[in-house]
Amino acid sequence: MNAETISRVPVALTIAGSDSGGGAGIQADLRTFAFHCVHGTSAITCVTAQNTLGVARVDAMSPEAVAAQIQAVVEDIGVQAAKTGMLLNQGIIATVAQQVETLGINNLVVDPVMVSRTGAQLIDDNAIKTLRQQLIPLAAIITPNRYEAQILSGLPINTLDDMRAAAQVIHRNLKAKAVLVKGGGMQGNARGVDIWFDGQHLETLTTKQVDTKNTHGTGCTLSAAIASNLAKGQNLHQAVTQAKEYVTTALTYSLNIGQGQGPVGHFFQLLQNDG
Numbered sequence: 150m151n152a153e154t155i156s157r158v159p160v161a162l163t164i165a166g167s168d169s170g171g172g173a174g175i176q177a178d179l180r181t182f183a184f185h186c187v188h189g190t191s192a193i194t195c196v197t198a199q200n201t202l203g204v205a206r207v208d209a210m211s212p213e214a215v216a217a218q219i220q221a222v223v224e225d226i227g228v229q230a231a232k233t234g235m236l237l238n239q240g241i242i243a244t245v246a247q248q249v250e251t252l253g254i255n256n257l258v259v260d261p262v263m264v265s266r267t268g269a270q271l272i273d274d275n276a277i278k279t280l281r282q283q284l285i286p287l288a289a290i291i292t293p294n295r296y297e298a299q300i301l302s303g304l305p306i307n308t309l310d311d312m313r314a315a316a317q318v319i320h321r322n323l324k325a326k327a328v329l330v331k332g333g334g335m336q337g338n339a340r341g342v343d344i345w346f347d348g349q350h351l352e353t354l355t356t357k358q359v360d361t362k363n364t365h366g367t368g369c370t371l372s373a374a375i376a377s378n379l380a381k382g383q384n385l386h387q388a389v390t391q392a393k394e395y396v397t398t399a400l401t402y403s404l405n406i407g408q409g410q411g412p413v414g415h416f417f418q419l420l421q422n423d424g
């Protein structure tokens with residue numbers, strides 16, 4: 150049988166941490182890329198010993214090791230889009246920013262991961278300044294959750310109007326080209342509603358609200374889906390709205406595994422449809 154090689158495949162890169170439980174981080178990102186028929190590449194920043202209950206231990210890679218992974222991928226394979234997730238410390242963030250600039254990585258989605266769903270701190274305190282000053286200005290879009298948007302904007306967030314105000318402040322103060330403030334951590338009707346601001350249009354993105362405790366990895370999945378869609382050539386707004394639809398579906402088919410907050414089901418709608 151002749152081999153049918155595929156040479157025109159979109160490629161995306163995730164620069165993020167490993168989650169041993171498979172729910173978030175690199176593992177969620179690579180599954181999301183695969184779902185979108187995008188070839189997934191990775192630069193691992195740290196290794197977490199983690200499950201659905203929490204994060205037991207974090208071991209950082211050296212900034213040099215992170216840089217070498219990014220270079221190895223970009224210089225040979227090339228990437229059409231990239232996303233960052235858990236970057237952990239100042240040295241790694243500064244290195245990632247430098248590599249993104251030097252290698253000319255476009256379509257960068259920055260998910261400014263700071264705290265896990267289970268409450269574990271995922272970034273050093275002194276690293277947030279470097280994230281703001283060096284990495285966020287390079288992003289096509291940043292995707293803070295409620296907690297991260299509060300830190301980046303300096304505003305308390307309790308309502309949709311607070312999310313709208315935070316999105317505009319982050320856009321103005323941090324020179325982010327576009328901002329998506331995610332509402333997974335909101336209460337009541339605002340849960341699962343996101344706010345988009347690109348400097349001109351302020352939009353409220355709503356999909357159906359999914360009633361589940363298994364939300365581990367939603368943010369990673371969303372940013373990886375945005376990067377996938379950008380790698381496939383979609384414009385930013387379309388990439389975001391389709392990514393949000395995908396996360397809603399993955400939440401609908403979330404996995405009730407482990408004793409805590411289970412992961413979203415990246416492929417389980419396909420199994421369901423197969424009977």
Ligand SMILES: Nc1ncnc2c1ncn2[C@@H]1O[C@H](COP(=O)(O)OP(=O)(O)OP(=O)(O)O)[C@@H](O)[C@H]1O
Nearest residue numbers: 266294331332333334341342358359366367368369
């Ligand atoms: N219960 C829900 N129903 C519908 N959409 C949701 C729900 N929970 C989260 N989302 C959506 O999932 C996406 C991720 O948002 P969220 O605020 O959960 O990010 P996060 O806190 O960074 O996620 P993570 O759990 O990976 O840290 C957003 O588009 C959000 O609206």
Ligand SMILES: Cc1ncc(COP(=O)(O)O)c(N)n1
Nearest residue numbers: 166173174235265266365366
């Ligand atoms: C390696 C890694 N990256 C990101 C998250 C955030 O995801 P969540 O808030 O769902 O725990 C995580 N827990 N672990």
